[in-house]
Amino acid sequence: MKILLLSFYDLGKQPKIISELYQKLNNGTNEIDIVDYSVEEKSIKLNDYDALGIYASMHTASVLAEEYLRHKELPSKLFVFGLYAKVFTEIFHNFEIIQNLDNEDLESLLNVQLNGEYSFKHSVPDRTVLPSITDYSHIVDGSNNLIAGSVETTYGCKHECTHCPVPIEFNGTFKTFGTDKILKDVSNQVEAGAKHISFNDPDFFNGPKHALKILQALNSEHPEITYDSTIKVEHILKYPDYFKELKNLKMLFVISAFETTNDKVLNILKKNHTSSDLNNAVELSLSNSIDIRPTWMPFSPWTKKQDLPNIIRLIEEYKLRETVDPIQLTIKLLVPKNSLILKNPEIDNYLQEYDPASFSYSWKYKSPDMDKLQIDLFTYVLHNESLDEYAQYLGIVKIIEQHTEQNLLESGDYNQRIVPKLSETWFCCSEPNKIQLERIKSNKALI
Numbered sequence: 001m002k003i004l005l006l007s008f009y010d011l012g013k014q015p016k017i018i019s020e021l022y023q024k025l026n027n028g029t030n031e032i033d034i035v036d037y038s039v040e041e042k043s044i045k046l047n048d049y050d051a052l053g054i055y056a057s058m059h060t061a062s063v064l065a066e067e068y069l070r071h072k073e074l075p076s077k078l079f080v081f082g083l084y085a086k087v088f089t090e091i092f093h094n095f096e097i098i099q100n101l102d103n104e105d106l107e108s109l110l111n112v113q114l115n116g117e118y119s120f121k122h123s124v125p126d127r128t129v130l131p132s133i134t135d136y137s138h139i140v141d142g143s144n145n146l147i148a149g150s151v152e153t154t155y156g157c158k159h160e161c162t163h164c165p166v167p168i169e170f171n172g173t174f175k176t177f178g179t180d181k182i183l184k185d186v187s188n189q190v191e192a193g194a195k196h197i198s199f200n201d202p203d204f205f206n207g208p209k210h211a212l213k214i215l216q217a218l219n220s221e222h223p224e225i226t227y228d229s230t231i232k233v234e235h236i237l238k239y240p241d242y243f244k245e246l247k248n249l250k251m252l253f254v255i256s257a258f259e260t261t262n263d264k265v266l267n268i269l270k271k272n273h274t275s276s277d278l279n280n281a282v283e284l285s286l287s288n289s290i291d292i293r294p295t296w297m298p299f300s301p302w303t304k305k306q307d308l309p310n311i312i313r314l315i316e317e318y319k320l321r322e323t324v325d326p327i328q329l330t331i332k333l334l335v336p337k338n339s340l341i342l343k344n345p346e347i348d349n350y351l352q353e354y355d356p357a358s359f360s361y362s363w364k365y366k367s368p369d370m371d372k373l374q375i376d377l378f379t380y381v382l383h384n385e386s387l388d389e390y391a392q393y394l395g396i397v398k399i400i401e402q403h404t405e406q407n408l409l410e411s412g413d414y415n416q417r418i419v420p421k422l423s424e425t426w427f428c429c430s431e432p433n434k435i436q437l438e439r440i441k442s443n444k445a446l447i
């Protein structure tokens with residue numbers, strides 16, 4: 001059987017799951033091709049294949065896949081997997097959702113025997129079937145550009161934030177990957193040139209003991225390698241001793257979803273943190289010399305005019321200008337069809353039509369001022385993409401100052417720092433904007 005596996009975008013990382021699926025499908029007789037359109041350009045006749053598998057990893061990937069597949073003649077056997085598989089089939093009804101790649105669903109759809117020896121929990125992915133890690137997101141540290149790899153210690157998440165696609169599939173649960181699998185996968189990537197590893201776990205501290213054990217083992221095996229991970233504010237504050245330990249284990253920075261300083265919104269999103277927790281998390285990170293890179297979702301139906309100035313004041317108070325990606329300050333809530341936020345009656349007054357092409361509902365603010373502010377900020381970033389991020393941040397603050405008639409920049413000199421960051425700083429539960437879609441499509445997002 002001839003099988004084609006397609007990936008469109010996985011947040012700048014190698015789509016490891018595709019290599020694992022390759023191994024699962026590789027029974028000695030199947031012929032399997034892989035294309036990752038986030039880094040490759042290939043013209044392919046889809047109906048030359050017997051089966052097509054699409055990796056719908058997240059919203060942006062699904063938008064790109066829809067655009068690619070539109071009006072194409074497809075093979076007879078079609079399947080989709082990943083967090084957005086269900087959302088994807090709202091447009092492509094003829095695709096079968098494969099929720100669990102480790103059970104017999106795929107085998108019965110394709111009617112071929114799979115490689116029973118391959119276990120997603122324990123087997124080591126063969127990443128050599130994917131484009132090289134050098135093609136994906138790098139660590140940028142001043143003028144240094146370092147090859148980065150990625151790995152997960154867990155999958156799923158024990159939380160149920162209402163704007164996030166993860167709990168829709170995992171219902172507040174998570175599982176761990178085998179230790180040997182993780183260690184060997186990282187060693188293979190170090191051998192391939194990685195100088196840094198990103199932990200892709202939705203939250204690195206869902207299982208903090210497991211995570212630290214892995215990190216300690218990695219650190220003793222590869223003392224020169226640095227790391228980053230994503231940890232929610234609640235977990236940073238709940239496990240301060242584990243958090244402190246990260247510095248000794250070469251955690252370069254921690255990404256943390258702050259979202260907003262508006263407590264009502266944080267409550268609706270079920271973030272389990274408050275605005276004052278943000279201050280505490282930043283103070284803990286500063287006292288331990290671990291950079292926090294906050295991600296934001298300032299625009300939701302409940303955004304108030306004072307929210308943006310409050311966010312900027314927090315950034316200014318703790319001198320975080322270099323650790324905030326300016327595009328983050330323009331992000332809007334995304335509401336896909338099965339979003340948990342739809343269970344909250346608070347959204348009813350704002351919700352509008354479902355737009356199948358964008359896989360989401362549109363919604364509108366009570367006050368048109370918020371819409372105007374978001375559009376002005378977004379347009380600014382769109383037209384100033386060539387500016388460095390520090391200058392973009394200052395431009396954004398200026399617009400917020402004009403809209404709110406407040407002075408927000410700290411007076412006095414600001415000692416601009418050079419801090420390490422990933423070259424691709426996208427995160428999954430927000431609406432992709434035109435800039436990002438174009439950059440991903442032209443393979444420029446990962447340079």
Ligand code: SF4
Pocket residue numbers: 157158159160161164165166167202203232257
């Ligand atoms: S936002 Fe983070 S912590 Fe919340 S459910 Fe999603 S992955 Fe888990």
